[in-house]
Amino acid sequence: MAIPATKVRKVGGVENVDIDTLRNKWTLYLDDAADDKQEFAVTFRGHAPDAVLMSYDSWEYSRKEGARRDSVLAVDESQYVTLSSDQARAQLRDRREAARRGHHTVITRYRKPVAALAPLEWFEAVQKLLKAGASGSNTAGQS
Secondary structure (H helix, E strand, O other): OOOOHHHEEEEOOEEEEEHHHHHHOHHHHHHHHHOOOOOEEEEOOOOOOOEEEEEHHHHHHHHHHHHHHOHHHOOOHHHEEEEEHHHHHHOHHHHHHHHHOOOEEEEEEOOEEEEEEEEHHHHHHHHHHHHHHHOOOOOOOOO
């Protein structure tokens, strides 16, 4: 079943999705995020997004690379919780609020991490850092 296009808005490669739509179509969105098909910026009642649902692999890579390149982007164990898919869906509003405060949520299925809900500011900072590194911004020795 495809995600209804009228409920999401694509912004900079990440689709915005309202928290109620996300909860109602949880499995579809979680599947797409877990499979690295799409990242979703979570909004609330038309406000700007403040959290991103992404695959666990992308989150873990971003977490490690972000910390390696800038210690401010490090995410230690005190900054995230691990919840089952059902728990995360039931606590979605609380987890979005936690993301606003800088906390991450790892989401599991059958005890295996598949996705993460991360703070939007952290996500954007890591993406900017990774993009800068990928574009060969190493200018040492250049004039």
